Amino acid sequence: MNEIIPNGQGTLMSILWPLIIMLIGAALVAGIIAGGRKIFKKSAAYGRWMGLMTVIGSVILIGYYTNFMGMQAWVMDVYNQQATKQIQRKAKQPISRKQVAQMVMRDQNPDDRFNKQGFVAIPSRAILLPIYDDAYSNQGLNLGADFANRTHEDPNGTQVPVMGQGNYGLAAHNFNDGQTGFSALQERLNQNQPYLQNGRLNGSSWLNGNKIYLANADGIYEYVIRGQKTVQKDDVGVLDSSQNAQLTIISCLFPSTEYRIVTSSDLVHNYSWEAAPKQVIGYFNLKVQNTHARADWYNPGTEEGANGDAGGTK
Incomplete structure (x- = not known):
């Protein structure tokens, strides 16, 4: 759980989205230029107009890659809004409850030492990750999310946590791209605020009321x-036992990776597969929902969702 990801190249979508935004911008500029031809009859004036548009386009491009005024966060917010709408739409597609349950528990790599625990879904943040059983090795975290169970009372993590009981701890990488792992749980992409300001550790309520499903x-x-x-990376107190059923998610803060963002939530419903609402079942339909556990530049591999082997159906 103390493994640190370098601030790397980003995922394919984190590259494609700014390019899409820039293409839209280019189309608008082209429209302006086309209008400029009518406005500016003289070639010198038209040349100045083209130069101005080139400068503006370059400023936008540089602004994105330097994250000027949080431009990267804005682009990822647009992406997450669209992804969330797609998740809700795809969740309505009919599928056998039994098949979804089988896909959730399928072990993609049965020959390794890691044991599949299930899945975590946070639809409002476009998060869908498999859960395995070792948050304390890079190999485990490279698979997706993992339960975290080393506490003051059980420093070696001998007790296996149970979903829906006590304090269930989860950890996954923050890839600093607003999409992969638990990256989308950080309020502002690649910015310490509001979690760390002037040396003080703070919290945030920006996700309050959002639902998480295990x-x-x-x-x-x-x-x-x-x-x-926000806590220090070695603060295991957040995982100590609780009488109330709760979920504690731990992920790195970027760029100050010596700190951890702790997202806390309380259990409100416990459904059997037969009784769960159809929409909730649909959040785990790996035939249509994408997972984002892997980044090609860091932990390449086959996703378990529709963008990979689709729960073993491809």
């Missing part, structure tokens, strides 16, 4: 986020 062989567990806080 799924395993027994059913689906619905949690509601109550807040975020």
